[in-house]
Amino acid sequence: MRAARGGRWTVLASAGRADVLDLPADVGQRSLSFRFDLIDGRTGVRxxxxxxxxxxxxTLAHDITGTIVRRVSGLVLGVRDAARLNPLTDRVAISMVVGGQQRSYPLGRYMVGDATELATSSGSTVPLTFFDEMFIVDQELETGFESGGQLVDQAIQRLLEAMPIGELQVDATELTSVSAWSPGNTRGMALRDLARQGGYFLPWFNHAGRLRLMRAFEPASQPPTIDLDASRRVIRGSVARGSDLLSAPNRFVVVSNDPGEEALPVVGTYDVPSSAPHSIARRGFVLPRVVEAQLPSQVAADVYARTLGIQQTVYETVELSTPLDPRHDGYDVVRWDGVLWLETGWTMPLTAGGEMRLTLRRAYPDTGGDDL
Incomplete structure (x- = not known):
């Protein structure tokens, strides 16, 4: 919009609409509810x-340390709903409905992982545990799988092409894989191996219900996706700090077990940033973690080591609580207490007025200091 002022045109900027999820400083909760939609897993019909x-x-829990990252526990259905649910084929889509505008935020799609029938005088009720659809992926391979030197993202597409899990969301990569997995290994294990070889964070099913593979990044070099300092939403008295820095490795070494004939071994290394309190420069000695992987090149070995180091969970951590917020998904960079953290997990009770518990891992910037 423009307005004439003194013979000149002045550009007027309009303020953007505030996000309905951002609470004023004097408000601790918001009006919300949760919706559970029954879906036929074979046809997608609601x-x-x-x-x-x-x-x-x-309760919905997100934990990146497991192959199956998301689980819903404690969901109990009444007699009528229990009769409608086919635990072998049906899915449940969960969403949070916020505010008077009834804006809906998806929280993923889940399948029954465990069910116990409770008999009552009026019929049977069913307490259920739900898994995300990684349960489908993480089954044994009937035949072997070879990546065959393909780009890792293409090998992942081929590994999962027969899976009824919907659209994949995989970042492109320039890295290739020469690895192979024999029958009896799980497809989930192959997928996690390929993720590291391609420089990805470990895979998870996101709020949209898509299998997501995101290229790993240094959290301290990224702008925060969630700023808890600006919103001041951390609940007082909920903060718990932890640290395993005394035993945390500060160098990650990857040795290729497939260097080729008459070739020197391929070794990739990654050192934690020198600003970290357990870095080589600050401790004065090396605490290595060494793994073997089947890698085709020096670049691939270096990327594997870097990805392994970035995802390492043995760092300074903090747990804290906030009001429920569906913007937390996976590998979010969170600003809190003036520094950046990588979110590695969260737990959300699916009820109005609940507190969301976050697990954050400290991000250390690379200061460019010299290590030993």
Missing amino acids: RGPLTPLRDTTP
């Missing part, structure tokens, strides 16, 4: 909402 029993509180 078959209507489910209503968990009112005196129960389901």
Whole structure:
């Protein structure tokens, strides 16, 4: 928009609409509810909402240390809903509905992982545990799989092409793989191996229900996706700090077990940033972690070592609570207490007024200091 002022045109900027999820400083909760939609896993047809029993509180947990990253526990259905659910084929899509505008935020799609039938005088109720669809992926290979020197993202597409898990969301990579997996190994293990070889964070199913593989990055060099300092939403008294820095490795070494005939071994290394308190420069000695991997080149070995080091969970950590917020997904960079953290997990009770528990790992910037 422009306005004439003194013979000149002045550009007027309009303020953007505030995000409905951002709370004013004097407000600690927001109006919200959760929706559970029953979906036929074979056709994708939505078959209507489910209503968990009112005196129960389901919990959604996201933990990157497991192959199956997301689980829903404590969801108890009444007699009618239990009769509608086919635990072998059905899926449940979960979403958070926020505010008077009834804006909906997806929280993923899940399949039944465990069910125990409880008999009552009025019928049977079902307490359920749900997994994300990595459960489908993480089954044994019937035949072997060879990456055959393909680009890693292409090998991943081929590994998963027969899986009924919907659209993949995989970042491109210039790295190749020469690895192979024999029958009896799980497809999930092959996928995690390929993720490291391609320089990806470990895979997870995101809020949209898509299998996501994101290129690994140094958290301290990224702008925060969630700023807890600006919103001041951390609940007082909820902060718990932890550290395993005394035993944390400060150098990651990857040795290729497939260097080729008459070739020197390929060795990749990654040192934690010198600003970290357990770095080589600050400790004065090396604490290595050494792994073997089947890698085709020096570049691939270096990327593997870097990716392994970035994802290492043995760092300074903090756990804290905030109001429920569906913007937390996977590998978010969070600003809190004036520094950056990589989010490695969270737990969300699926009920209005609940507190979301976050697990953050400290990000250390690379100061360019010299290591030993």
